[in-house]
Amino acid sequence: MQEKLVYQVGMVAHLLENQYNDQLAVHGLTVAQSKVLFLLVENGPLSQVELQQYLYIKGSTMTGIIDSLLMKDLVEKSDSKVDKRSKIITINEKGRKLDQDLWENLNVQENELMDGFSEEEAALFLKWLQRMKSNLLIQEEGVK
Missing domain, CATH: 1.20.5 (Single alpha-helices involved in coiled-coils or other helix-helix interfaces)
Known part of the structure; x- marks a missing residue:
């Protein structure tokens, strides 16, 4: 099993996710919530549907993530001007600052991971x- 690529990639991904989850827990966030913050910083306001397509998740899961971010006061939700049934998610300044802090931590983690390459x-x-x-x-x- 140690010689199988799928096993090694899976193990590295698992260890990385555990490490990242520990870092996020300090901020009360999940990996999925941090990805939403990143997407909003990179792309500007997005609809919930666009976010779930980027993350390859279901609508009900996306709703839970957005609700959590709203409770943490990291994003804002508004009606779309084009389609009133669609909700637009926008990152606020508090969310933007947290995203920046997360990326600084992630860059340190990546540098340590790639040591020797x-x-x-x-x-x-x-x-x-x-x-x-x-x-x-x-x-x-x-x-x-």
């Missing part, structure tokens, strides 16, 4: 992971 090795590794993700998404589409 050259810039070329790190770039190649990232390219391979992106290709694997693409292959998985293609497989998933083929199953549907």
